[in-house]
Amino acid sequence: MEAARISLSSGRWFRFVGAHAVLLIGAAFMLLPFLWMLLTAIRAPDEILTGGLNPIPRSFHAVENFTAAMQQAPLLRFMVNGVIICAGILVIQLLVAIPAAYALAKLRFPGRGLLFAAVIGGLCIPIQVPALPIYLALAEFGLLDSYFAMMVPFFLSVFAIFLFRQTFRGFPDEILQAARVDGLGEFEILWRIVVPSALPAIAAFSIFSIVAHWNDLYWPMIVIQRMDYAPPPLGMLFFANSETGASYGVLMAGATIITAPLVLVFLLARRRFVQGITMTGIK
Amino acid sequence: MTALSLGAPDGRLLRLAWPGRDGIAGALFVLPATLLLLAIILAPLLCLLVLSLTDYEIGALQIRWLGLGNFEKALSDPVFRRAMGNTLFYVALVLPGGVLLGLLVALLVHGRTRSRAFYEVAYFLPVTATLIAMAAVWQFLLHPKLGPVNGLLRAVGFPETAFISEPSLLIPTLAVIGLWNLIGFNMILFLAGLTAIPRDLYDAAEIDGAGGPIDRFLTVTWPQLAPTTMFVAVTTSITAFKVFDTVAVLTRGRDGSEVLLYAIYLEGFQYFKIGYSAALTVIFLAFMLAFSVFQAFQLDRRVHY
Amino acid sequence: MENSLELAGITKAFGRTGVLADIDLAVQPGEFLSLVGPSGCGKSTLLRIIAGLEHQDAGQVRIAGRVVDRLSPRARNIAMVFQNYALYPHMSASENIALPLKVDRLSLAERLPLLRYLSPRRPRIERDIVEEVGKVAEALQIEPLLARKPGQLSGGQRQRVALARAMVRQPSLFLMDEPLSNLDAQLRVHMRDELTDLHRRLGATFIYVTHDQIEAMTMSSRIAMLDGGQLAQIGSPAELYERPASLVVARFIGSPAINILPARLDASGSVLVGNLPAGLVVPGRIAGPVSLGLRPEHVRLHAVCERPMPMATIRRSEHHGADRLLHLDLVEDRKAGLIVRIPQDDSGRYQPGETYGIGFAPEKAHLFDGDGMRMAVTGTAPARIGAAA
Numbered sequence: 001m002e003a004a005r006i007s008l009s010s011g012r013w014f015r016f017v018g019a020h021a022v023l024l025i026g027a028a029f030m031l032l033p034f035l036w037m038l039l040t041a042i043r044a045p046d047e048i049l050t051g052g053l054n055p056i057p058r059s060f061h062a063v064e065n066f067t068a069a070m071q072q073a074p075l076l077r078f079m080v081n082g083v084i085i086c087a088g089i090l091v092i093q094l095l096v097a098i099p100a101a102y103a104l105a106k107l108r109f110p111g112r113g114l115l116f117a118a119v120i121g122g123l124c125i126p127i128q129v130p131a132l133p134i135y136l137a138l139a140e141f142g143l144l145d146s147y148f149a150m151m152v153p154f155f156l157s158v159f160a161i162f163l164f165r166q167t168f169r170g171f172p173d174e175i176l177q178a179a180r181v182d183g184l185g186e187f188e189i190l191w192r193i194v195v196p197s198a199l200p201a202i203a204a205f206s207i208f209s210i211v212a213h214w215n216d217l218y219w220p221m222i223v224i225q226r227m228d229y230a231p232p233p234l235g236m237l238f239f240a241n242s243e244t245g246a247s248y249g250v251l252m253a254g255a256t257i258i259t260a261p262l263v264l265v266f267l268l269a270r271r272r273f274v275q276g277i278t279m280t281g282i283k
Numbered sequence: 284m285t286a287l288s289l290g291a292p293d294g295r296l297l298r299l300a301w302p303g304r305d306g307i308a309g310a311l312f313v314l315p316a317t318l319l320l321l322a323i324i325l326a327p328l329l330c331l332l333v334l335s336l337t338d339y340e341i342g343a344l345q346i347r348w349l350g351l352g353n354f355e356k357a358l359s360d361p362v363f364r365r366a367m368g369n370t371l372f373y374v375a376l377v378l379p380g381g382v383l384l385g386l387l388v389a390l391l392v393h394g395r396t397r398s399r400a401f402y403e404v405a406y407f408l409p410v411t412a413t414l415i416a417m418a419a420v421w422q423f424l425l426h427p428k429l430g431p432v433n434g435l436l437r438a439v440g441f442p443e444t445a446f447i448s449e450p451s452l453l454i455p456t457l458a459v460i461g462l463w464n465l466i467g468f469n470m471i472l473f474l475a476g477l478t479a480i481p482r483d484l485y486d487a488a489e490i491d492g493a494g495g496p497i498d499r500f501l502t503v504t505w506p507q508l509a510p511t512t513m514f515v516a517v518t519t520s521i522t523a524f525k526v527f528d529t530v531a532v533l534t535r536g537r538d539g540s541e542v543l544l545y546a547i548y549l550e551g552f553q554y555f556k557i558g559y560s561a562a563l564t565v566i567f568l569a570f571m572l573a574f575s576v577f578q579a580f581q582l583d584r585r586v587h588y
Numbered sequence: 589m590e591n592s593l594e595l596a597g598i599t600k601a602f603g604r605t606g607v608l609a610d611i612d613l614a615v616q617p618g619e620f621l622s623l624v625g626p627s628g629c630g631k632s633t634l635l636r637i638i639a640g641l642e643h644q645d646a647g648q649v650r651i652a653g654r655v656v657d658r659l660s661p662r663a664r665n666i667a668m669v670f671q672n673y674a675l676y677p678h679m680s681a682s683e684n685i686a687l688p689l690k691v692d693r694l695s696l697a698e699r700l701p702l703l704r705y706l707s708p709r710r711p712r713i714e715r716d717i718v719e720e721v722g723k724v725a726e727a728l729q730i731e732p733l734l735a736r737k738p739g740q741l742s743g744g745q746r747q748r749v750a751l752a753r754a755m756v757r758q759p760s761l762f763l764m765d766e767p768l769s770n771l772d773a774q775l776r777v778h779m780r781d782e783l784t785d786l787h788r789r790l791g792a793t794f795i796y797v798t799h800d801q802i803e804a805m806t807m808s809s810r811i812a813m814l815d816g817g818q819l820a821q822i823g824s825p826a827e828l829y830e831r832p833a834s835l836v837v838a839r840f841i842g843s844p845a846i847n848i849l850p851a852r853l854d855a856s857g858s859v860l861v862g863n864l865p866a867g868l869v870v871p872g873r874i875a876g877p878v879s880l881g882l883r884p885e886h887v888r889l890h891a892v893c894e895r896p897m898p899m900a901t902i903r904r905s906e907h908h909g910a911d912r913l914l915h916l917d918l919v920e921d922r923k924a925g926l927i928v929r930i931p932q933d934d935s936g937r938y939q940p941g942e943t944y945g946i947g948f949a950p951e952k953a954h955l956f957d958g959d960g961m962r963m964a965v966t967g968t969a970p971a972r973i974g975a976a977a
Contacts, residue, residue: 019391019394019395022387022391023391023392023395023398023402026384026388026466027401027405027406029463030406030408030466030467033417033421034408034412037417048429053431053434053438096316097316099311099313099315100313100316100317102312103308103309103310103312103313104313107306107308107312108306108309109307109309109310109313110306110310115313115316115317115320118320118325122320122324123575124571124574124575125324125328125568125571126521126525126571128525128547128567129327129328129331129568129571130324130331131551132327132330132334132551132557133326133327133330133331134323134327135551135552136330136557152323153323156316156319156320156323158324161316186308186312187308190312215413215414217414217415217531218527218544218548221548221552222548232413232415233414233415236413236415236416236532237415237531237532240415240422240532252420252423255416255419255420258413258415258416259412259416262411262412262413263408263411263412265411267404270400273407273411274403274407274471277471278471278475481674483671483672484674486636486641486668486670486674487674487675487676489640490641490661490668490688491687491688491691491753492660492661492691493687494660494661494662495696497700498691498696498699501700501701502676502687503676507677507678
């Protein structure tokens with residue numbers, strides 16, 4: 001009995017140690033860039049140029065690096081732009097997608113099948129596909145270099161429609177019928193009864209949308225030339241390419257500032273993020 | 284998990300009780316979405332298809348109809364062929380790596396109890412981080428003189444390696460960064476798949492004698508994860524096929540790192556060869572559709588479960 | 589001894605919550621023993637400990653006289669049928685049934701993808717397995733279903749495939765964890781029949797977990813009732829019904845449930861219902877509140893009372909085919925009600941609103957003390973309420 005228990009636990013012990021060894025090596029690979037970014041951001045330029053492996057900076061140069069980063073590029077401006085764009089896109093996406101999804105899920109109207117087929121088809125079309133014609137149209141109307149230009153292709157999220165339709169479909173018809181008997185209009189039913197019950201899905205989609213558009217580079221790179229409107233990734237691209245900033249310490253300080261908001265939000269709302277991925281990821 | 288379904292919920296009873304009412308409401312509710320669908324997806328798509336058959340360039344005085352000329356040109360264009368080859372090479376590296384490493388990490392993390400939160404954060408952090416900023420960090424990490432990676436290689440006695448300038452190393456280097464960015468995402472998807480496996484099945488396997496780690500994996504885990512794996516494989520392929528950000532920061536599409544999206548970007552938005560860029564976009568779209576059709580087909584098969 | 593099962597002092601806790609406390613149980617070869625009890629009583633945990641899926645904190649499990657605590661489920665020579673059948677969804681019915689045999693007879697290498705084609709003896713062994721699967725399928729009449737996957741089978745068909753998977757290794761001990769609870773009512777009755785039949789044909793020992801006392805009563809040779817992690821009573825269905833060891837057992841077994849009337853034991857050892865002597869004497873016990881249990885079919889209704897007796901008014905009369913169930917409210921205590929089962933009666937008696945005197949035969953009454961334990965009724969006093977009528 002004793003022997004059995006010992007052999008069982010030693011087998012377990014090996015598996016335990018093995019799993020942790022593999023996971024820790026992997027975790028080191030995942031976290032090393034973040035660690036080195038932070039360490040370099042507080043290092044002095046001369047120490048960086050020697051290219052040493054010493055993890056601990058000899059002198060604390062954080063203030064200089066971060067001030068330099070803020071002076072060389074309007075990093076705060078980029079972030080404000082990012083917030084404006086993400087918020088604008090998300091609000092309109094929700095306002096457009098929620099009623100459409102509800103109608104597709106629970107109402108009968110002519111052309112419903114066709115519309116849903118178009119939504120499914122739209123799921124396969126990334127922004128890079130309609131980019132050219134939309135760019136030409138925006139150029140034609142002189143709308144390039146504006147918040148509107150950055151947001152307009154994303155006002156409709158077929159993915160949001162699809163996700164919300166799946167969620168709304170699970171909503172019991174009896175409750176809708178009871179609400180109709182009670183004299184509520186479809187609009188009231190939607191906003192006062194259906195939407196509150198779908199908040200987890202809406203939260204999940206919001207996270208998905210914000211992460212996607214905060215990090216998007218392709219579209220802003222096309223429609224934005226003036227730095228005033230640049231969102232964080234485009235700003236980072238300007239910043240990384242500007243010849244003046246040869247100092248890696250300053251560059252890493254900038255990268256830290258750009259990366260920080262989403263990473264912080266993730267650390268604070270880890271559960272929601274994971275839920276969001278599993279809900280939106282598995283279509 | 285939800286399955287794609289084109290079937291309509293049965294609203295007949297409802298319609299008898301409220302004739303015409305949801306017809307009007309429904310039409311109103313979908314109006315904004317329909318208009319936007321037309322304006323930013325369908326019309327541009329049509330426009331793209333037409334453009335891809337012309338030689339339209341911004342500033343050109345006249346437009347000529349080329350038929351399939353742009354596509355023929357693409358097939359013989361060495362730059363496009365390199366971009367296509369590099370993109371497929373990139374996918375070929377990231378797809379198996381992303382799926383297998385994501386699965387491995389998920390399997391190991393799934394068994395953890397106290398340390399699970401830590402590993403979830405560690406592996407997921409790169410997903411949330413802005414890839415452009417982190418690409419700049421990678422550029423520094425891989426710097427031949429200043430970067431710690433080469434510092435480490437030198438310390439162990441290896442020669443200095445120019446990961447971001449040696450053409451033959453560019454795609455593998457980009458693939459490593461792509462994997463770094465992707466594994467956590469796949470891990471989360473696999474973890475959800477693992478959580479959904481009924482405990483009963485593992486018990487049954489134990490009773491049937493298939494209780495060893497390999498038997499458990501082959502009898503229960505792997506077959507049960509098949510739909511998740513298929514999904515992860517398709518999303519990974521799509522993400523990999525769209526590689527752009529790291530190229531834009533690290534190499535700007537220089538020799539050895541031409542990829543499809545960057546080629547489209549250059550042709551269309553830098554050289555303003557709209558017609559040609561549109562044709563390349565159509566080719567890109569064809570790949571996207573192929574992945575999606577493959578996935579829809581898989582979803583259909585999953586109904587047996 | 590060949591397929592007996594003994595449990596000695598089985599104790600189990602999950603974290604700080606105790607689930608099983610010191611369970612002793614001996615099951616004879618060929619017995620059909622049901623483990624019953626309300627949900628959370630520990631019956632499933634006990635079954636999983638017997639199977640080896642869970643490990644007890646203390647105590648011993650012996651199968652066929654052999655201590656199996658250190659053995660894996662597979663080495664215990666048992667089979668188990670799960671509540672949700674736990675069929676492997678990607679395998680056909682025949683592959684599901686064949687799996688235990690394959691694991692038994694082929695090495696790990698011979699079961700791995702690709703590698704297995706290297707084994708020269710594998711085709712022969714697999715042919716034998718197919719043959720045995722065919723035999724079991726024939727016995728359960730599922731041959732036409734063998735090629736289908738679980739998703740294409742109905743609940744009852746899955747149930748049979750799960751049974752076939754359990755039978756194919758010819759284990760000495762069958763463990764079943766609420767196997768019928770996912771079937772519809774009609775199929776459940778039918779499968780009850782089939783399981784009893786199967787048990788007789790196989791001659792194996794069955795341990796059957798259920799929360800449904802009717803299943804336990806109709807199928808088992810003995811029933812072990814668990815309550816709060818302890819063995820409340822073990823015995824034949826008749827014993828549990830006729831001599832429940834405690835109020836908990838009395839209430840759990842029988843449908844409709846037993847009537848419990850609050851009663852009192854006076855200093856002389858006489859049992860009083862309300863203020864009327866019930867005709868039962870329990871000497872040598874301290875006076876105090878007790879509970880009087882009466883099965884619905886043991887209550888007598890008296891239209892004419894020769895003696896003072898508790899009175900009750902019929903609230904509702906239910907037609908149950910051959911029987912009728914009357915729901916009555918006690919006149920003295922409107923909160924206490926009771927249910928009486930009477931044979932169908934055309935005479936127009938027993939209508940709602942009518943009041944009757946309540947009587948019973950003293951030997952049919954069950955008496956439980958303040959802790960809910962059965963009290964031995966040592967004598968009956970001269971019948972004074974209803975009893976002799």
